[in-house]
Amino acid sequence: MSPRRILVVTVVHHPEDARIRHRQIASLLAAGWEVTFAAPWTGHGVEPPGAGAVPGLTAIDLTRSSGRRRFAAQRDVRRVLREQGPRHDVVLLHDPELVPSTLGISLPLTVWDVHEDTRAVVDLRSWVPERLRGPLRSLAGTMERGAERRMVLILADEDYAQRFAQQHLVVPNTTPVPVDPPPAGTPDEQGRLRVVYLGSLTRERGVAELVRVGEQLSTATQGRAVLEVVGPAHGSATTEQLEAAQRAGHLEWSGFLPADQALDRLDGALAGLSLLHDVANFRPSMPTKVVEYLAHAIPVISTPLPRAVDLVERSGAGTIVPFQDVERTVEQLLAWAQDPAAAADLGRSGHTLARRELDWGVHSEQFVTAMERLADAPR
Numbered sequence: 001m002s003p004r005r006i007l008v009v010t011v012v013h014h015p016e017d018a019r020i021r022h023r024q025i026a027s028l029l030a031a032g033w034e035v036t037f038a039a040p041w042t043g044h045g046v047e048p049p050g051a052g053a054v055p056g057l058t059a060i061d062l063t064r065s066s067g068r069r070r071f072a073a074q075r076d077v078r079r080v081l082r083e084q085g086p087r088h089d090v091v092l093l094h095d096p097e098l099v100p101s102t103l104g105i106s107l108p109l110t111v112w113d114v115h116e117d118t119r120a121v122v123d124l125r126s127w128v129p130e131r132l133r134g135p136l137r138s139l140a141g142t143m144e145r146g147a148e149r150r151m152v153l154i155l156a157d158e159d160y161a162q163r164f165a166q167q168h169l170v171v172p173n174t175t176p177v178p179v180d181p182p183p184a185g186t187p188d189e190q191g192r193l194r195v196v197y198l199g200s201l202t203r204e205r206g207v208a209e210l211v212r213v214g215e216q217l218s219t220a221t222q223g224r225a226v227l228e229v230v231g232p233a234h235g236s237a238t239t240e241q242l243e244a245a246q247r248a249g250h251l252e253w254s255g256f257l258p259a260d261q262a263l264d265r266l267d268g269a270l271a272g273l274s275l276l277h278d279v280a281n282f283r284p285s286m287p288t289k290v291v292e293y294l295a296h297a298i299p300v301i302s303t304p305l306p307r308a309v310d311l312v313e314r315s316g317a318g319t320i321v322p323f324q325d326v327e328r329t330v331e332q333l334l335a336w337a338q339d340p341a342a343a344a345d346l347g348r349s350g351h352t353l354a355r356r357e358l359d360w361g362v363h364s365e366q367f368v369t370a371m372e373r374l375a376d377a378p379r
Helices: 018-030 071-087 120-124 130-150 158-163 207-221 236-247 259-264 288-295 306-315 326-338 340-357 360-376
Strands: 005-009 034-039 057-061 090-093 109-114 152-155 193-198 225-230 271-274 300-302 318-320
Touching (some): 005 071, 018 034, 109 360, 152 360, 193 288, 207 225, 271 326, 288 300, 300 306
Parallel strands (some): 005 034, 090 109, 193 225, 193 271, 300 318
16 A cells, blocks of 8 residues: 655744644654645745655645735745646645645545634734724634635544534644653753743734743843743844843843754753743634643643643642733742742652643544545545
8 A cells, every 4th residue: 555645734833833743744644644745844944854764745835824925925835736736646735825825626534633713813913904804803703714614624622623513523733752751850950950941933922021031030130040941033123122131131032943952952951931922813722832841741821821721730730920020030040040849749740740741642542543534535
């Protein structure tokens, strides 16, 4: 029997995106699939892997879709879908804007992986004029209903199910859980305690708060504790804030790192921060960064979004602080800096819950089985 073949497509996400490349594609490759991954490689400053560099993986470079510059990406992806789609058993889409890109093209069974609340996220797009946000939210709802009729959907969060008429497979944003990570509060090579933030960086994700936390933490500990920020900045204002804070020595910002390297930065940290604001797109979602902090046995400081509260309270692995409360965040970090053993105890509690409930090693089998069933289904 010849290997099953899947075409995975994104014009928005980084080619090293954790959910796409390091969970789903990695699981399919391990199961013997042939994967064609069409993504904006050079648009994100990454060289596509050459033929044979990753067994079973073929890379196609697409134009990146960003801000108001989206039409070139649409033309490019329609070309690739026409040329490559019929050669595969399944097409897996990872961006909402790819749903209308499939119209009028003859494709095999097509799957849309719904990463977020498509309507709510319109309000987070600073490049969308205010007068267009209402119409775009309505259009997003229409697009979702049309996609449900034409495609198979998988959902990144169970709370997204209420937006759809039918039941759909939920593939949550869990993460590989290391068996025995180092204890939280382990000093780095310079003898410092590291506090980490892992994820995309925007105003709504708490960049202003992170900058102030970094400054106050560094000052209060005379540099013995440092805030390490890992992730891509979105928008010039966000980038400028982070660059200024780094020049001032208030934090260390590495930008985007591939998932395996980014997750390595969590090991031994004193704590992980999730200072998301109270916006509609975040309320129903399980914050992936919180899952990753628990998996790597570090305690969490999070704002009171419902799913984060549930994880922190059930695991007993951290503290909930009010939205935009920098002082309370720094106060808790200083307490753990004075008593790293207490942070390590909390981290171990979180790790126990993560191994029980949040391990991608469990959910990956469900995902691969679902893709196999779709690939083998009669057309």
